[in-house]
Amino acid sequence: MRSFLDGDADVLLATAIIENGLDIANANTLIVNRADRFGLAQLYQLRGRVGRSDRLAFAYFLVPPGETLSGTARARLAAIQEFCELGAGFRIAARDLEIRGAGNLLGAEQHGFIEAVGFETYCQLLEEAVAELEGRPAQVRREVELRLGLDLQLPEDYIPEPALRLSFYKRLAALTDEHAVGELVAEIVDRYGPAPTALRMLARAQEVRVTAQRIGATAVQRRGGRWRVRLDPAAEAPERLTDVLSAWPGAQLAPSGEMTIPVGEGASELDEVLRLLRSLAA
Numbered sequence: 001m002r003s004f005l006d007g008d009a010d011v012l013l014a015t016a017i018i019e020n021g022l023d024i025a026n027a028n029t030l031i032v033n034r035a036d037r038f039g040l041a042q043l044y045q046l047r048g049r050v051g052r053s054d055r056l057a058f059a060y061f062l063v064p065p066g067e068t069l070s071g072t073a074r075a076r077l078a079a080i081q082e083f084c085e086l087g088a089g090f091r092i093a094a095r096d097l098e099i100r101g102a103g104n105l106l107g108a109e110q111h112g113f114i115e116a117v118g119f120e121t122y123c124q125l126l127e128e129a130v131a132e133l134e135g136r137p138a139q140v141r142r143e144v145e146l147r148l149g150l151d152l153q154l155p156e157d158y159i160p161e162p163a164l165r166l167s168f169y170k171r172l173a174a175l176t177d178e179h180a181v182g183e184l185v186a187e188i189v190d191r192y193g194p195a196p197t198a199l200r201m202l203a204r205a206q207e208v209r210v211t212a213q214r215i216g217a218t219a220v221q222r223r224g225g226r227w228r229v230r231l232d233p234a235a236e237a238p239e240r241l242t243d244v245l246s247a248w249p250g251a252q253l254a255p256s257g258e259m260t261i262p263v264g265e266g267a268s269e270l271d272e273v274l275r276l277l278r279s280l281a282a
Helices: 002-006 040-047 071-082 089-100 112-117 119-133 162-174 178-192 197-215 241-246 271-281
Strands: 029-032 058-061 145-147 217-223 226-231 258-262
Touching: 029 040, 040 058, 040 071, 040 089, 071 089, 071 162, 145 197, 162 178, 162 197, 178 197, 197 217, 197 271, 217 271, 226 271, 241 271, 258 271
Parallel strands: 029 058, 145 217
Antiparallel strands: 217 226, 226 258
């Protein structure tokens, strides 16, 4: 160990004890053998042993070739691959709790209400209940129904691991900002290579969803060569609604609050409706 610290040895071979806070600024490469046998918190701590200075660092987690990993091991490795940004410790802890189960309250397995609705929905319901008890308005996210007539599934050969594809869908659906959608797509392209058409269309669809949420829409549909955008009657109509629709060729507004516009000639599949939603949200 002293030789490694002094630079006399280039490689340090050690057990998992090195996860316990050793800070070696010169170490920039970590190789973990049989990563499937470690817990998620262990993997996170081990990865933190490199990249402690201004040097670009690399962490390699090795699993036996050709051996079928358990579902739990796959979930742990997928989480350590997904949460790689600075300060991801809390998200790692939440995913670890989700993988292992929360128990009756904090135990070995999930029971009752948590098991019935799922961990994330349970946390959302709990947050709403706390907000109600504190007398503050709960953050309600308006759901938007999308019927775009498009195949938005990622090719299996682009992200071969089903759990990682599902994780990407989940992260994308949770975004509430167009800029964040672009950042997530850039991360996926950096990890898996040039974006296929399905990825670009999927990102476009999420941009439609988040922009529709901003203007109080409840549905965006494509029917009969026209885009149909249904507004929530309980929500306040966009300020620029009349101005935008009056200047939009072929636009119509029904008494029920449904807007329709032509799909558009030569436009990308979703460009025309996205342009309308952005105009209303501006």
